[in-house]
Amino acid sequence: MCEKPILHYFNGRGRMEPIRWLLAAAGVEFEEKFVDTREQYEKLLEDGSLLFQQLPMVEMDGMKISQTKAILQYIASKYNMYGKNLKERVSLKPRSIDMYVDGAFDLMALILSHFFMPESEKGKQLELAKKRAVNRYFPVFEKALKDQDFLVGNQLSWADVVLLETILMMEEVHDDIVPIFPRLQDFKERTSEISTIKKFLQPGSQKKPMADAEYIATVREVLQF
Structure with missing residues (x-):
């Protein structure tokens, strides 16, 4: 059995939310490792996990994929959601x-x-x-x-x-x-009403709420801007 994708990002929407949406729509369960501190972010940098020093990053199929569109295109291609040709x-x-x-x-x-x-x-x-x-x-x-x-x-x-x-x-x-x-x-x-999407829209799912003050403060602290 394949391991679940692991999503590395803040505990909020941002650039990771479309990835959560697409995995959910494809019926793929995933895990999340939230980046809450500068130290966690620097560890990812030291490990060479972030190609351009940017989040999000997804561990999937033995790869560490960074850059939002690259991640989405891989998922879409794998789960037949990228057109016929x-x-x-x-x-x-x-x-x-x-x-x-x-x-x-x-x-x-x-x-x-x-x-x-x-x-x-x-x-x-x-x-x-x-x-x-x-x-x-x-x-x-x-x-x-x-x-x-x-x-x-x-x-x-x-x-x-x-x-x-x-x-x-x-x-x-x-x-x-x-x-x-x-x-x-x-x-x-x-x-x-599509079953996988409907499930993702229900309370208690991994869909993230609108950004609040705590999320914004965390992003600013981690990325130092």
Whole structure:
């Protein structure tokens, strides 16, 4: 029996949360080793476990994989969530998993970054996230879902998992946006009922809550910024 993947990160969302989502969607159980101190982080650096001195890092299949997208692409490929062929991964025609993922990550980053901003800037950042969601990102996903249930190839891919995470994250800060996009609303309801995802959305799962003051303080202390 294969050992469970081990996720090394802070006890919060950040760059690890999409990895948790994807493993959960694939039905893969995983363990977590939280980095709570500067000493733990420095130990990972000394061991050569962090290629660019950055978290997250995942131990999986005898490897130590760092860099968020590299980890996600490996998981997606292993569990048949990366399209049927190269064109579905990277080409805009017919559709592109990688482009959709990058767009969702751009929007997600606008939300995640506001937690580390001065109080005077947080509101502006969230308004920017709302503006970009309404005018730039969500219209693309709404159009993509016009005649099919999923973004690419009419089967669940990691682009769908990342999109669902982004939608739910947006609802936490702006609950008036998703109803503007009926196909995204329908997509959210349908994909949330997929058994593995539904389990991950239940209380008590390894899904992490919105960042709080303790999480932010830990990240700042460990990374010293």
